[in-house]
Amino acid sequence: MSNKAHKNNLTAIKALDLQKWSVTFWLIKRYIANHEAHYSVLRVNTDAKLQKRLKGYVIDQLQGREFHLTEYDFNNADGDDTLFTITADATDFPKVEEAINAGFDNAIAKDYQELLNSWSYVVQLEHGSDRLYAWRKISTLTQPKKVQSRQATFFVEHKLMDVEDKEVFLIDPRFDFFVHGDLIFIANKKEFEISMNFRxxxxxxxxxxxxxxxxxxxxxxxxxxxxxxxxxxxxxxxxxxxxxxxxxxxxxxxxxxxxxxxxxxxxxxxxxxxxxxxxxxxxxxxxxxxxxxxxxxxxxxxxxxxxxxxxx
Structure with a gap:
């Protein structure tokens, strides 16, 4: 696919009214066997307020800025105004998408312990048969079991509460890459390569x-x-x-x-x-x-x- 086609794809994404799209939140689990990555997914229920916030994150990052598009190369250097493009079938993402496509056959997270040790999370926006995925690799800052080390507190009902008394899952407003159709738009090259097992x-x-x-x-x-x-x-x-x-x-x-x-x-x-x-x-x-x-x-x-x- 030419760079012109990639630009047309991004232009089409920018024109979408994503506020009207439905939102699903997925946790991605990963394990390695024989040097190959295998993925499973866990569906997480979200309330309307969080769904609106997640859509806002996607809109702000992908639709609210102007980007220079360039084809992904192993030696590309990350830049704030650059998105690298690569076809999805050159990565592990189709494995993840296949798991997500099982839809309601996937388990729903019912226990906080199920959120722990996840590999990444994916926000899926959907309208009819059209889908847009936003991927974020979970780091030490967003991993639920690590949140205690950040010494966070909550002000609830007129008093500060220690984070150890809360079951916390942090969501970052920035995503590492986006997937639409058969094309991936990479915003964070390092995290993309880690996420997709490029090593x-x-x-x-x-x-x-x-x-x-x-x-x-x-x-x-x-x-x-x-x-x-x-x-x-x-x-x-x-x-x-x-x-x-x-x-x-x-x-x-x-x-x-x-x-x-x-x-x-x-x-x-x-x-x-x-x-x-x-x-x-x-x-x-x-x-x-x-x-x-x-x-x-x-x-x-x-x-x-x-x-x-x-x-x-």
């Missing part, structure tokens, strides 16, 4: 890149890259970007990379036409494999730029 997906991409490096014959000591990347999200993000861009698979790219490195005095070690992976230069190597080292045509300065938008 495991990036691990798989890193393994694929390492395998490609071994097969190519262009590298020695590839195992050092695997050790360097490990479980580090920043490094996994870089490997996923290298795979997506695919420069290293282009004819002559590696050879040209070696030649330019020598011309520029970059410290890549090369033996018998192969790049020797060294701990000291792994970061440089990953930058070059992702074509991150760029030169300005204006003043000839060289920059490292991970997030690249190609000029068309």
């Amino acid at each position: 495991e997906g990036m691990k798989a991409k890193a393994v694929e890149v390492i395998q490609n490096f071994n097969v190519s014959g262009h590298f020695k000591n590839v195992d050092l890259i695997q050790k360097h990347v490990g479980d580090n999200m920043h490094h996994l993000r870089k490997m996923a970007s290298i795979l997506k861009a695919g420069y290293y698979q282009q004819p002559h790219y590696i050879q040209r990379m070696i030649e330019v490195s020598k011309e520029e005095g970059w410290e890549l070690k090369v033996e018998d036409g192969q790049i020797v992976v060294e701990e000291e230069t792994i970061e440089l190597l990953l930058k070059l494999l992702n074509n991150d080292r760029l030169r300005s045509p204006i003043n000839n300065e060289v920059f490292d730029a991970a997030a690249k938008a190609r000029v068309k």
Whole structure:
């Protein structure tokens, strides 16, 4: 789907009269098995006042502001006025939506203990067959069992009451991402990636890149890259970007990379036409494999730029 289509989708959302839509509040439970995330949902009854407030949060954040839309990339940096777009089927969200679609077959929360240890909450707005989802990852600040540590008190019937005497669930007015149709609008990239289990997906991409490096014959000591990347999200993000861009698979790219490195005095070690992976230069190597080292045509300065938008 083109960026123009994404903008049209957002324009259509902004035109919706969400105040007339019905609201359902869902708690999302998650567990991991064999590196795959599994989800279940719990329906939570809400009163009319809270439903109005939830709709207000969605309207304020999604309809009340102007956004710059850009396609999600592993190296995007969050910005207050930016929404990143990605198709829902590239994420775990269809699993959650399938569970929500069971509707009244899902259990209703009847006990405060059922609210504890939830993964996230979803506000579902619905009008006929049209649905809009707003997702918020539960953090240490909003997790019910953690609220006591914030030393909150309530003023009820002319007296302050300790929070330990209340069963509290905090709701944040900001959402991490929104889903409409088959498109996701991401407001908080970090929480989106955590919510949708992107670390495991990036691990798989890193393994694929390492395998490609071994097969190519262009590298020695590839195992050092695997050790360097490990479980580090920043490094996994870089490997996923290298795979997506695919420069290293282009004819002559590696050879040209070696030649330019020598011309520029970059410290890549090369033996018998192969790049020797060294701990000291792994970061440089990953930058070059992702074509991150760029030169300005204006003043000839060289920059490292991970997030690249190609000029068309």
